[in-house]
Amino acid sequence: MNDLSPLLTDEGQSLLDELRDLDPARELAVATRLRRDHPAALVSAAIGQARLRQRAVAKFGAEDAYRMYFTPHGVEQATRGAVAEHRARRFAALGVRTVADLCSGIGGDAIALARAGISVLAVDRDPLTAATARANARALGLAGLIEVREADVTDIDTSAYDAVFVDPARRGGRGRIFDPEAYSPPLSWALEAARARPYAALKIAPGVPHELVPDDFGAEWISYEGDVKEAVLWSGPGTGAGTVRATLLPAGTTLTGRGLPNPPVRPVGRYLYEPDGAVIRAHLVAEVAESVGGGLIDETIAYITADEAHPALPYATGYEITDVLPFHLKNLKALVREREIGTLTVKKRGSAIEPEELRRRVKPKGPNAATVFLTRVAGAPSMLIGKRM
Known part of the structure; x- marks a missing residue:
């Protein structure tokens, strides 16, 4: 429907109210029932709007989304x-x-x-x-x-x-x-x-x-x-x-940026910091590195390493690193099995391996959790294993 006005009528409003909690699995049955008492075009438009409102909740919140109107592109x-x-x-x-x-x-x-x-x-x-x-x-x-x-x-x-x-x-x-x-x-x-x-x-x-x-x-x-x-x-x-x-x-x-030079590359320390995406896009990784007294693990990778813990750092997520290993799936699989890691969070930067593919091949199983970073350390493909602070 290219005209919003039918939905703004009392009949259209009543339909939208009735469709607020529309279950996609019952959509056909609901549409069939509503078409007995309402024009088919209006029912279709109301159902389409109900779908859009459900999608919009993530952006606008339920209170606004269910009062607003949307187009698919909008x-x-x-x-x-x-x-x-x-x-x-x-x-x-x-x-x-x-x-x-x-x-x-x-x-x-x-x-x-x-x-x-x-x-x-x-x-x-x-x-x-x-x-x-x-x-x-x-x-x-x-x-x-x-x-x-x-x-x-x-x-x-x-x-x-x-x-x-x-x-x-x-x-x-x-x-x-x-x-x-x-x-x-x-x-x-x-x-x-x-x-x-x-x-x-x-x-x-x-x-x-x-x-x-x-x-x-x-x-x-x-x-x-x-x-x-x-x-x-x-x-x-x-x-x-x-x-x-x-x-x-x-x-x-x-x-806010202060025009700092790029951080130095240094050996991996006890802690790893993953800057927020906005920080990386704004080219402010150096400001975060300075705040933790750290450097980069590789000149082309936006992971910061440091020797001190900063668990409340607002611009980056911190991890305590337990292992730094050359990249090898066989070794990672053995480590996961030995430590009974069943929940394996996979992060990557500078690696072609997809997280789901890695989990499928490693087959984590057990009560423990860990994070593995697939990345490069001083140019070499590497695996960093640790846990979030």
Whole structure:
């Protein structure tokens, strides 16, 4: 269904309420029953929306997800709620009161901005997407703070707004787009739109090369529960032009770069530290290494080794290492059997072996647990065995 309006009627709302706890295994039976009393097209649309809402719970939480509306593309591409809230808090702390949200999608960022007390113009050129964003603003009681406009973002006059937020499309018919100039709109256009306002934030792919970050912007890499979600280019007073930072959510801890040189390579010590993905993407491994008095196990691998324990380190996960061995599956299998390791966590960096394949071949069995790192130590394929601190 390309028209959201039937779902907004009393009949559509009643169906959505009834389908809140839809069991996928009973979907056919439920659809057959509902079609006896409701139009088939409406039932299909309601079931599709129920599915999307269930998927959206992971990003928005149940309270919001089951009141909101989604498109398949929208639920996939929407910013996770915690990430949008972090960005909205930054804007609010800068004194921003009005934002033009360009390429707003279904309105996830606009909702977070509005809840931070910011008035938002949400712009998207797709009619269904714009209608969905408008419905979401109403459903969450934010229509007074969110104006939704169906338009091409390049036609929008943003001069009346304190800031712009641009989230360009980074997927095409063949999947992800890696060239920022192939974004829609291109990164070059977004940069100029940003420079035209006092403040701006531009959402980009986390794998963007650092050399593409302009000197008059600060760059922030954001992870949620260890999974890197996005990078954001910030501009305006107080946003840290020329700096890089890594923010780890949900804790909200931020590490800012100090321009440190690469850490030295050193022998493996008693402890190993695995930096958060946002720290690695932001090229801030040296800052973490300095904080633990450590170095790298290999010049090309982002594992830090040290002689002291730092179990509460916010930017990296620490492990106590018991064994450092040359890589050999036969030796690992014997060690796992000897120590009765039944729960084997496999991490890899610089190794071609897949964790599931390794577990299948090693066949862990027993009451104990351990972590094995498949990696390189000073250029040599190696296995590091230990446990999390």
